[in-house]
Amino acid sequence: xxxxxxxxxxxxxxxxxxxxxxxxxxxxxxxxxxxxxxxxxxxxxxxxxxxxxxxxxxxxxxxxxxxxxxxxxxxxxxxxxxxxxxxxxxxxxxxxxxxxxxxxxxxxxxxxxxxxxxxxxxxxxxxxxxxxxxxxxxxxxxxxxxxxxxxxxxxx
Amino acid sequence: xxxxxxxxxxxxxxxxxxxxxxxxxxxxxxxxxxxxxxxxxxxxxxxxxxxxxxxxxxxxxxxxxxxxxxxxxxxxxxxxxxxxxxxxxxxxxxxxxxxxxxxxxxxxxxxxxxxxxxxxxxxxxxxxxxxxxxxxxxxxxxxxxxxxxxxxxxxxxxxxxxxxxxxxxxxxxxxxxxxxxxxxxxxxxxxxxxxxxxxxxxxxxxxxxxxxxxxxxxxxxxxxxxxxxxxxxxxxxxxxxxxxxxxxxxxxxxxxxxxxxxxxxxxxxxxxxxxxxxxxxxxxxxxxxxxxxxxxxxxxxxxxxxxxxxxxxxxxxxxxxxxxxxxxxxxxxxxxxxxxxxxxxxxxxxxxxxxxxxxxxxxxxxxxxxxxxxxxxxxxxxxxxxxxxxxxxxxxxxxxxxxxxxxxxxxxxxxxxxxxxxxxxxxxxxxxxxxxxxxxxxxxxxxxxxxxxxxxxxxxxxxxxxxxxxxxxxxxxxxxxxxxxxxxxxxxxxxxxxxxxxxxxxxxxxxxxxxxxxxxxxxxxxxxxxxxxxxxxxxxxxxxxxxxxxxxxxxxxxxxxxxxxxxxxxxxxxxxxxxxxxxxxxxxxxxxxxxxxxxxxxxxxxxxxxxxxxxxxxxxxxxxxxxxxxxxxxxxxxxxxxxxxxxxxxxxxxxxxxxxxxxxxxxxxxxxxxxxxxxxxxxxxxxxxxxxxxxxxxxxxxxxxxxxxxxxxxxxxxxxxxxxxxxxxxxxxxxxxxxxxxxxxxxxxxxxxxxxxxxxxxxxxxxxxxxxxx
Numbered sequence: 001x002x003x004x005x006x007x008x009x010x011x012x013x014x015x016x017x018x019x020x021x022x023x024x025x026x027x028x029x030x031x032x033x034x035x036x037x038x039x040x041x042x043x044x045x046x047x048x049x050x051x052x053x054x055x056x057x058x059x060x061x062x063x064x065x066x067x068x069x070x071x072x073x074x075x076x077x078x079x080x081x082x083x084x085x086x087x088x089x090x091x092x093x094x095x096x097x098x099x100x101x102x103x104x105x106x107x108x109x110x111x112x113x114x115x116x117x118x119x120x121x122x123x124x125x126x127x128x129x130x131x132x133x134x135x136x137x138x139x140x141x142x143x144x145x146x147x148x149x150x151x152x153x154x155x156x
Numbered sequence: 157x158x159x160x161x162x163x164x165x166x167x168x169x170x171x172x173x174x175x176x177x178x179x180x181x182x183x184x185x186x187x188x189x190x191x192x193x194x195x196x197x198x199x200x201x202x203x204x205x206x207x208x209x210x211x212x213x214x215x216x217x218x219x220x221x222x223x224x225x226x227x228x229x230x231x232x233x234x235x236x237x238x239x240x241x242x243x244x245x246x247x248x249x250x251x252x253x254x255x256x257x258x259x260x261x262x263x264x265x266x267x268x269x270x271x272x273x274x275x276x277x278x279x280x281x282x283x284x285x286x287x288x289x290x291x292x293x294x295x296x297x298x299x300x301x302x303x304x305x306x307x308x309x310x311x312x313x314x315x316x317x318x319x320x321x322x323x324x325x326x327x328x329x330x331x332x333x334x335x336x337x338x339x340x341x342x343x344x345x346x347x348x349x350x351x352x353x354x355x356x357x358x359x360x361x362x363x364x365x366x367x368x369x370x371x372x373x374x375x376x377x378x379x380x381x382x383x384x385x386x387x388x389x390x391x392x393x394x395x396x397x398x399x400x401x402x403x404x405x406x407x408x409x410x411x412x413x414x415x416x417x418x419x420x421x422x423x424x425x426x427x428x429x430x431x432x433x434x435x436x437x438x439x440x441x442x443x444x445x446x447x448x449x450x451x452x453x454x455x456x457x458x459x460x461x462x463x464x465x466x467x468x469x470x471x472x473x474x475x476x477x478x479x480x481x482x483x484x485x486x487x488x489x490x491x492x493x494x495x496x497x498x499x500x501x502x503x504x505x506x507x508x509x510x511x512x513x514x515x516x517x518x519x520x521x522x523x524x525x526x527x528x529x530x531x532x533x534x535x536x537x538x539x540x541x542x543x544x545x546x547x548x549x550x551x552x553x554x555x556x557x558x559x560x561x562x563x564x565x566x567x568x569x570x571x572x573x574x575x576x577x578x579x580x581x582x583x584x585x586x587x588x589x590x591x592x593x594x595x596x597x598x599x600x601x602x603x604x605x606x607x608x609x610x611x612x613x614x615x616x617x618x619x620x621x622x623x624x625x626x627x628x629x630x631x632x633x634x635x636x637x638x639x640x641x642x643x644x645x646x647x648x649x650x651x652x653x654x655x656x657x658x659x660x661x662x663x664x665x666x667x668x669x670x671x672x673x674x675x676x677x678x679x680x681x682x683x684x685x686x687x688x689x690x691x692x693x694x695x696x697x698x699x700x701x702x703x704x705x706x707x708x709x710x711x712x713x714x715x716x717x718x719x720x721x722x723x724x725x726x727x728x729x730x731x732x733x734x735x736x737x738x739x740x741x742x743x744x745x746x747x748x749x750x751x752x753x754x755x756x757x758x759x760x761x762x763x764x765x766x767x768x769x770x771x772x773x774x775x776x777x778x779x780x781x782x783x784x785x786x787x788x789x790x791x792x793x794x795x796x797x798x799x800x801x802x803x804x805x806x807x808x809x810x811x812x813x814x815x816x817x818x819x820x821x822x823x824x825x826x827x828x829x830x831x832x833x834x835x836x837x838x839x840x841x842x843x844x845x846x847x848x849x850x851x852x853x854x855x856x857x858x859x860x861x862x863x864x865x866x867x868x869x870x871x872x873x874x875x876x877x878x879x880x881x882x883x884x885x886x887x888x889x890x891x892x893x894x895x896x897x898x899x900x901x902x903x904x905x906x907x908x909x910x911x912x913x914x915x916x917x918x919x920x921x922x923x924x925x926x927x928x929x930x
Binding site: 080082103116135 | 208209211262263266270272451526648
């Protein structure tokens with residue numbers, strides 16, 4: 001797709017992101033990352049509420065500051081993938097198990113339904129889905145502290 | 157935000173029906189400080205995320221006159237008086253729910269929560285809408301007549317004591333004393349096990365006799381002979397026959413013990429496997445969706461084997477070992493307490509060693525098990541997909557994947573073996589050291605004439621056995637850990653409560669008419685809200701077609717009606733009874749299902765047709781096959797109805813397999829028939845044949861058909877158009893065409909493509925469900 005990005009973006013009173021294309025038609029738009037884990041800043045699609053693609057942005061850096069800020073703020077308000085920084089304790093090593101964890105979004109508890117909810121990503125990264133379907137990310141399990149690593153190891 | 161609590165004119169602003177759950181104690185004083193005189197709290201929702209999506213507690217409170225809210229970021233409260241035009245909506249994305257408050261001019265506020273609170277949020281919206289209605293119109297809404305769950309206000313239906321929503325959320329971890337739970341399987345064989353145990357005890361006792369005999373042999377025969385006395389032949393014969401007798405006794409008892417325990421072991425294994433498999437079959441599709449076949453097969457196969465060997469052999473061995481050690485200790489102490497004390501000195505060291513290694517080994521073995529399942533998973537993934545592998549020439553890649561899994565397995569095993577291999581030799585070393593101590597102390601005692609040579613010999617003979625037992629006891633560490641790890645994985649299955657549970661107080665349906673009613677049905681798969689608020693009534697004998705883009709929730713609706721999954725919200729009723737209160741098997745007997753990809757089991761065609769009714773007569777089978785237009789092609793096969801069909805019915809074409817599965821559905825004569833894209837995987841000519849077969853099947857049954865070729869649904873009484881998990885249009889073909897809405901567009905899109913390839917454009921890319929993204 002083109003990299004010129006001849007579209008306008010603004011936010012309306014209802015808090016929605018409004019996309020105005022080169023044809024002058026306005027649509028409600030949602031930014032969606034194509035590779036939210038693999039390459040979060042590459043490949044972002046703007047889609048309408050029906051899921052039709054309005055525009056494709058190869059990289060966030062291609063946009064001017066104003067539009068990038070709008071897209072980024074919209075993404076930030078919708079994205080929720082807390083990064084686990086520390087595992088304080090787990091209720092048991094058998095699942096379902098309740099973990100008390102510290103994330104980049106504060107301390108919380110997650111319920112792990114089964115070991116298969118821990119998905120191995122490339123290298124040392126892990127994605128943990130809790131019973132409510134929230135995805136918790138561990139960027140590098142080698143970088144966790146010894147206590148957290150020891151707990152985690154029991155589930156891998 | 158405005159801080160003026162508007163006072164509604166109505167005198168009694170609280171709805172008489174509001175069954176209110178008290179506020180959590182921590183919030184009570186805070187909220188009360190906000191309330192004005194006579195203001196009453198009607199409903200509340202605790203939210204656990206703040207606006208910037210950090211974890212933090214907040215609260216939304218609905219009072220009789222306004223909406224109060226506080227997020228985790230600030231201690232200030234926002235207040236919105238209830239007034240006309242106010243609208244509270246919820247939506248969710250990636251595990252986070254949003255509540256948004258709008259009025260005609262724009263968004264006034266929005267709040268975030270994790271999906272655990274989603275049901276509660278829905279309830280809050282209900283309350284807000286009801287109260288808003290009341291404030292605006294002044295008319296009290298009619299209270300819901302149904303009984304509701306006191307905790308979450310989900311309507312309870314006939315036969316439900318417990319709320320299906322609340323009771324589903326039990327997520328307590330299984331107890332750590334997993335191995336003791338195996339008693340359930342050992343119990344039926346307790347007498348045999350007791351006999352085995354007593355026999356082991358007797359065997360042990362018999363083996364303790366010979367060392368004792370060495371004492372008099374040494375002191376009364378050999379040493380007097382060295383000192384010049386002749387050998388007492390009678391005494392020697394007595395002692396030697398004693399030794400022989402003890403050996404023979406130990407042999408017979410040992411044989412009986414091993415035989416009995418082997419029998420018991422096999423039986424426990426059989427029970428364990430059968431129970432696990434039976435339980436597994438009862439679990440919902442949701443469970444199978446999340447597990448991998450290889451892993452489940454490994455659990456039922458090898459893990460059960462390991463456990464039953466543990467119960468019947470290792471555990472009893474361990475018990476005998478403990479007894480043996482105590483018996484030996486008693487004997488040793490009775491012979492000479494001081495020497496006994498020295499002999500037993502290394503024991504605590506070994507006990508400590510066993511204890512420290514235990515933890516490391518257990519986690520290690522758990523890991524080994526998981527890795528092993530990983531290896532089988534690679535096989536289970538690749539072998540069924542072998543055509544794809546070969547077509548893309550990826551054999552070497554798959555081989556590399558298997559090699560990697562094996563390598564991983566090797567590494568983990570190496571790590572465990574490092575600890576484990578050190579263990580045995582250490583015990584041996586300690587044995588030698590122990591013997592050394594006895595030799596030294598014994599010689600010293602003999603030199604002081606405290607003990608005789610015979611006593612020392614007896615001690616040395618005993619201690620040899622003693623340490624052998626310790627050695628075998630140390631082996632129990634590993635087998636116990638392995639068995640515990642295996643037991644945990646078995647109980648993972650056994651403890652898994654089906655997400656489509658059997659009702660506690662089942663309602664039986666004598667004769668099913670086939671009236672299906674969906675009441676505000678919502679279903680959530682993980683974070684994805686797949687269907688939402690679907691209400692639909694299907695009359696007996698009616699044929700309803702489900703229409704919509706792929707991913708619009710058609711198959712989900714069918715899965716919910718079949719009760720492969722349970723609804724997350726709302727209820728499905730058959731003849732007015734909630735399907736959750738009907739026994740699962742009894743309910744499914746009324747449903748005939750024809751799927752897009754018919755699955756044929758290994759067996760004859762007749763067996764496959766009679767799958768749902770194994771006692772069907774040959775006449776019934778042939779009649780069903782005839783009605784399904786399968787009779788003729790079956791007769792063309794070399795063995796007719798007795799022809800074997802492979803794992804996936806490979807000898808048959810898609811259309812032929814489909815007609816067999818239609819015959820299968822016909823034979824059970826179901827009241828409800830579900831056709832899930834029954835004709836979409838075959839060409840148009842075959843489709844016509846199948847369609848003829850289906851026409852026979854549909855007659856007189858409540859039918860729900862999914863098809864993306866709209867032409868196949870022309871027989872339907874009504875078409876239900878779904879879009880992104882909601883019903884958007886209902887009506888027959890002509891009505892829907894006249895509306896020029898969703899259906900019209902779908903139909904037009906297909907009509908344009910009818911000459912090229914029948915309607916497959918509807919499945920084309922870009923049309924996937926984005927419902928969760930809105």
